[in-house]
Amino acid sequence: MRSMTRHKPGRPDRRRAGLLTRERIVRAAIELLDADGETGLTFRALAKRLSTGSGALHWHVADKHELLSATTADVVTAAMDRVRDRAAPADEIRDVALGLFDAIDAHPWVGAHLSREPWQSAMLQIFERIGMQLRALEVPDKAQFFAATALVNYVLGVAGQNAATARNPAHGGDRDAFLAATAASWSELDPEMHPFIRQIAKQLPGHDDRKQFLAGIDLILAGIGLLGPRRARR
């Protein structure tokens, strides 16, 4: 088995299945993260899966931080590439946001890393895409920066929440059961101290995360629409 990975010197054949490359490492790391969550990704587990030693991984990837950034960039780039150009800038912003939401929904660990490492290339891609749409919306120059930041921060906030919810082992990953239990515990809170929480507890079961996420985006877009000469489509 191990001897199969030997290859003649010179330009290495990168298509060879057994060859250890950064790309193969990142792909395996993503599989591990998806299967076992953030705690499932260790250099030992990764080495085992790739039938190699932990030192070999460190030859291609400096440290765990770099590994997580690479996996995150991979997922975000794929999600961004999937977003098509739209005629209405506000629609494209919605698509970008939803694309990220869905990507993070499928890979919750991305949400955690994205909010921990905001200066990575993944963030730049998101920022760029949103910023260009704000330009197209003719948001005033000075406002574009903070408008983009507001949108990105909101997305990151939701991303972190989703990651946390996915990580939460309560009720064995049964989302409906989790929401029902949360709603029940909220309903038992002191009415004096927590009137609002008790009120929204009723809306919690069966509420649509994705729709709620988009409603927040629309709220910010509506606010942005008030800034400039041209309104965000409403």
Next chain:
Amino acid sequence: MRSMTRHKPGRPDRRRAGLLTRERIVRAAIELLDADGETGLTFRALAKRLSTGSGALHWHVADKHELLSATTADVVTAAMDRVRDRAAPADEIRDVALGLFDAIDAHPWVGAHLSREPWQSAMLQIFERIGMQLRALEVPDKAQFFAATALVNYVLGVAGQNAATARNPAHGGDRDAFLAATAASWSELDPEMHPFIRQIAKQLPGHDDRKQFLAGIDLILAGIGLLGPRRARR
């Protein structure tokens, strides 16, 4: 030294300095987190600081997760208590948001834990306070839930960013140097790929995080103002 911590049986004297209590543990943990960051808090370091064994800590605090939740709740509660009631609901929302911003600025690790554990009591406090102001603003009932969620998610997003920035060791914690270096590297990006990033790079040095944070809150409040019968003050 050790013998000083002995006390007679029965109701323990909780004012005794040497006595190990959950409160004292949490307080010491906060000091450790503030001084050395998230990686600085270990049960070993904490035990040493309190001149005890790690097992003693686990007697009072189940695990690290609970310890972090307790420290976070401590800081958030203090910040919320500092916010005064305001006549205009939108102003109170701004004060709540700024209070959180400042608390997280002073204790960046709070931002990280808050976005990782959104179902803790700290979050409930924030949610409650913001929700009541939305009621006062006469935001339609059905919209209150997602309006509050949007605000909270935005705050969490910024919180995570701040935690990440504070954690970033680049330029030895010199924020101005960090911003200048980031702006410089952004200016060198491909103009075809990153026109927007290059544009905002100019605005990056010397920009005011707190002001930008508040601008985002105002954007969301403006959007909320369009929802209901009564407008958020603008």
Next chain:
DNA sequence: ACCTGAACACCGTTCAAGT
């Protein structure tokens, strides 16, 4: 150049043993 895997310096948590 690339890989191996033992070794190092850590973790959180448990638990028999003490007081």
Next chain:
DNA sequence: ACCTGAACACCGTTCAAGT
């Protein structure tokens, strides 16, 4: 009831030694 601290089962990372 509360505390001690060694022991256990892990980590990420390094590095001499191999090919």
